[in-house]
Amino acid sequence: MAIWIAEESKLLIQGITGSQGHFHGEKMVEYGTDVVGGVTPGKGGRTIELADREVPVFNGMLEAINATDADASVIYVPPPFAAEAIMEAADAFDRIKGEGVIVCITEGIPILDMVRAVSYVNDRPGIRLIGPNCPGIITPGDGGGCKIGIMPGHIHAKGRIGVVSKSGTLTYEAVAQTMSIGEGQSTCIGIGGDPVNGTGFIDCLSAFEADEQTVAVVMIGEIGGTAEEDAAAWAAANMSKPIIGFVAGSTAPPGKRMGHAGAIISGGKGTAAEKFAAFEAAGIHIARDPSEIGAVLKVALEQAGLL
Amino acid sequence: MASTPHRRIVERRVYGRRHVGMNIHEYQGKQLFREAGVKVLDGVHCRSVEDALAAYDLLDSKVVAVKSQIHAGGRGKGNLYCPTDGTLLMEGGVKIAFSREDVETYARGILGHILVTKQTGPAGKLVSNVYVETGCAIAHEYYLALLVDREAKSVLIMASTEGGMDIEEVAENTPEAIHKVWVDPSAGLLGFQKRNLGMSLGLSGAALKDFFRMIGSLYELFIANDCSMVEINPLVRTEDDEIVALDAKIGFDENATFRHKNWAELRDLAEEEPTETRAHEAGLSYVKLDGDIGCLVNGAGLAMATMDVIKLYGGEPANFLDIGGGADDAKVQEAFEIILEDPNVKGILVNIFGGIQRCDVVAKAVLAVSENMGLEVPLVIRLSGTMYEEGRAIIDASDLDCTSVETLAEGAEAIVSLIGGGQ
Numbered sequence: 001m002a003i004w005i006a007e008e009s010k011l012l013i014q015g016i017t018g019s020q021g022h023f024h025g026e027k028m029v030e031y032g033t034d035v036v037g038g039v040t041p042g043k044g045g046r047t048i049e050l051a052d053r054e055v056p057v058f059n060g061m062l063e064a065i066n067a068t069d070a071d072a073s074v075i076y077v078p079p080p081f082a083a084e085a086i087m088e089a090a091d092a093f094d095r096i097k098g099e100g101v102i103v104c105i106t107e108g109i110p111i112l113d114m115v116r117a118v119s120y121v122n123d124r125p126g127i128r129l130i131g132p133n134c135p136g137i138i139t140p141g142d143g144g145g146c147k148i149g150i151m152p153g154h155i156h157a158k159g160r161i162g163v164v165s166k167s168g169t170l171t172y173e174a175v176a177q178t179m180s181i182g183e184g185q186s187t188c189i190g191i192g193g194d195p196v197n198g199t200g201f202i203d204c205l206s207a208f209e210a211d212e213q214t215v216a217v218v219m220i221g222e223i224g225g226t227a228e229e230d231a232a233a234w235a236a237a238n239m240s241k242p243i244i245g246f247v248a249g250s251t252a253p254p255g256k257r258m259g260h261a262g263a264i265i266s267g268g269k270g271t272a273a274e275k276f277a278a279f280e281a282a283g284i285h286i287a288r289d290p291s292e293i294g295a296v297l298k299v300a301l302e303q304a305g306l307l
Numbered sequence: 308m309a310s311t312p313h314r315r316i317v318e319r320r321v322y323g324r325r326h327v328g329m330n331i332h333e334y335q336g337k338q339l340f341r342e343a344g345v346k347v348l349d350g351v352h353c354r355s356v357e358d359a360l361a362a363y364d365l366l367d368s369k370v371v372a373v374k375s376q377i378h379a380g381g382r383g384k385g386n387l388y389c390p391t392d393g394t395l396l397m398e399g400g401v402k403i404a405f406s407r408e409d410v411e412t413y414a415r416g417i418l419g420h421i422l423v424t425k426q427t428g429p430a431g432k433l434v435s436n437v438y439v440e441t442g443c444a445i446a447h448e449y450y451l452a453l454l455v456d457r458e459a460k461s462v463l464i465m466a467s468t469e470g471g472m473d474i475e476e477v478a479e480n481t482p483e484a485i486h487k488v489w490v491d492p493s494a495g496l497l498g499f500q501k502r503n504l505g506m507s508l509g510l511s512g513a514a515l516k517d518f519f520r521m522i523g524s525l526y527e528l529f530i531a532n533d534c535s536m537v538e539i540n541p542l543v544r545t546e547d548d549e550i551v552a553l554d555a556k557i558g559f560d561e562n563a564t565f566r567h568k569n570w571a572e573l574r575d576l577a578e579e580e581p582t583e584t585r586a587h588e589a590g591l592s593y594v595k596l597d598g599d600i601g602c603l604v605n606g607a608g609l610a611m612a613t614m615d616v617i618k619l620y621g622g623e624p625a626n627f628l629d630i631g632g633g634a635d636d637a638k639v640q641e642a643f644e645i646i647l648e649d650p651n652v653k654g655i656l657v658n659i660f661g662g663i664q665r666c667d668v669v670a671k672a673v674l675a676v677s678e679n680m681g682l683e684v685p686l687v688i689r690l691s692g693t694m695y696e697e698g699r700a701i702i703d704a705s706d707l708d709c710t711s712v713e714t715l716a717e718g719a720e721a722i723v724s725l726i727g728g729g730q
Contacts, residue, residue: 080565108562109562110533110560110562111455111560111562111563112455112530113563114460115461115462116493119461119491119492119493120493135662150662150663152692155692165608167606167607167608167612168606168608168632168662169605169606169608169660169662170606170608170609170612172660172662172691172692173609173691173715176691193607193608195455196455196457196460220608222608222611223611225458226458230458246612248608248609249611249615250614251611251614251615251617251624252611252614253596256627257594258611258627259592259606259607259610259611259629260607260608262457263608263611272615288615289615289619289715290616290715291616291714291715291716291717292716
């Protein structure tokens with residue numbers, strides 16, 4: 001059953017006529033995602049070719065959802081306009097369907113814009129925001145599936161492992177690790193590396209716990225903030241399924257931002273050592289090296305009687 | 308387990324202070340305060356001893372402060388050293404001058420010298436600017452900071468009656484002395500929040516009114532300027548019950564650069580690491596480290612993990628370098644150049660897991676670099692993901708002297724053994 005995104009979910013692309021929107025639109029269609037249209041203000045009324053299909057372009061999200069009955073939207077809009085695109089999607093999904101998933105890929109959105117956008121989304125309880133600055137979400141299917149974002153589709157396969165990560169490429173690494181022991185994925189979510197974002201670790205763990213298809217979760221954190229510690233504490237109290245954890249940034253020096261806006265050790269806090277310790281205290285199976293995730297996952301599955 | 312509440316306060320505050328790059332000097336921050344209606348004392352920015360003496364004459368105040376301008380805190384308790392022979396020249400980077408002679412002595416002691424504080428690290432910072440400011444009669448010192456709280460996803464205002472102190476110590480020892488207000492972004496900072504915060508600092512009467520007005524202006528400044536952090540330590544109540552900012556530490560959110568054309572002039576490139584600035588301009592994310600294995604990776608998380616795994620195999624990373632998604636040939640070449648400029652680099656590990664990034668583009672760029680620059684250090688390449696077969700084929704078909712591997716662990720092991728490191 002996977003989480004949030006079903007194999008047959010219908011998707012809109014905000015920024016569909018831009019180079020990123022168009023390029024990844026084609027990749028998503030090739031993977032099997034049911035892309036039903038897109039939005040670029042001022043370019044409504046035309047159509048655009050994405051791989052084997054031609055989809056309509058709309059001027060706004062209200063019109064687009066009304067016409068297509070989409071379940072989700074993915075945003076490839078440049079940073080100055082991305083937060084507004086999130087709010088437009090949230091407003092439209094909320095008005096028309098009372099629910100919807102918004103995936104924001106855009107990197108470099110001003111943090112105060114995100115403070116406003118996240119607050120706006122949170123005022124609409126049926127709306128889920130994933131990202132920004134993330135690879136997206138994918139639910140692999142039998143021959144295809146639903147890929148919303150920028151991840152390479154071909155590395156995934158349908159299966160029973162949930163994956164959640166702050167980092168993009170490290171998510172791919174984790175996926176490759178599950179495949180190395182012959183396990184596929186239920187759903188993989190990149191929650192993004194920005195300090196203020198939508199969906200967090202606990203939302204994902206909670207959904208995986210409730211999902212029948214998922215039997216275990218790989219969780220990839222990184223330095224900065226306390227989201228990993230909070231998730232570990234939550235998991236210790238609420239999670240019955242095994243979790244395999246890795247945290248990037250053991251060797252990062254304090255006070256330096258490591259690429260992601262949120263990845264910074266400050267005042268000796270937010271270190272990988274603290275996060276690994278929190279994972280261990282919560283009974284999470286730890287991989288110290290991402291190349292070990294497969295082996296650790298295998299042991300965890302054996303211990304849980306799943307292999 | 309989750310961290311304790313007061314540790315989080317420290318984390319959040321410090322997070323804010325050092326978050327996302329662009330800081331400005333105190334004298335620039337105070338100009339922003341002046342324009343926004345946050346009270347500051349009269350002061351003059353100076354770049355020479357002559358400037359400082361002219362400032363003293365202009366300010367016409369019995370007592371002035373001569374303040375070193377660097378992008379780091381702890382200036383008052385810092386020490387000034389000679390940049391050539393490292394001898395200690397003067398204790399304290401912020402001095403109170405009671406005469407024209409004092410001003411001359413202190414400005415001479417500060418300008419052109421290295422200030423080392425708790426926050427600069429042992430290398431310190433060269434001081435090229437001082438701020439000469441009038442004094443005032445202080446009744447009490449407070450601490451005030453605004454920042455974005457990543458857990459609460461909103462702007463957090465923190466205030467304490469323990470101004471002038473190291474706020475980390477206050478948070479550690481007396482967390483109850485720190486008062487906090489979270490601002491709902493749709494409502495903005497509300498009157499009762501301003502009033503309660505002022506009253507929690509023990510203010511009343513004219514001082515409370517002045518605080519109420521000041522905090523409103525400061526919040527507006529924070530939002531209008533896309534700040535990631537504003538810290539005032541100390542904020543003071545004068546004997547005339549006025550609320551005045553004696554310090555101004557401001558950081559901007561670099562993601563908002565596109566809507567603040569004035570930031571270019573406020574930026575002091577002398578305060579930034581030149582290679583990191585160059586990388587930033589090329590769209591690369593680079594942090595120099597002390598080791599000898601250069602890393603070229605796509606994605607911040609994978610770049611950190613690559614460093615971690617090198618260390619696990621007994622090596623030391625020379626840098627963090629994220630080429631981002633969809634880097635082209637020129638960008639990858641620039642990344643190589645930056646890595647090779649570091650004289651400590653004895654070997655390079657390229658680790659690409661292509662999503663947006665195409666492996667064949669990286670492979671071609673590596674060949675071009677080797678042709679143009681000549682690669683004299685061992686090179687290990689790991690290509691996975693989008694177009695990895697094409698990428699590996701390009702490398703294999705060339706006469707490039709490198710080791711091609713399939714996983715990160717193999718890559719780390721190979722590069723560590725090639726440079727003769729590890730156990």
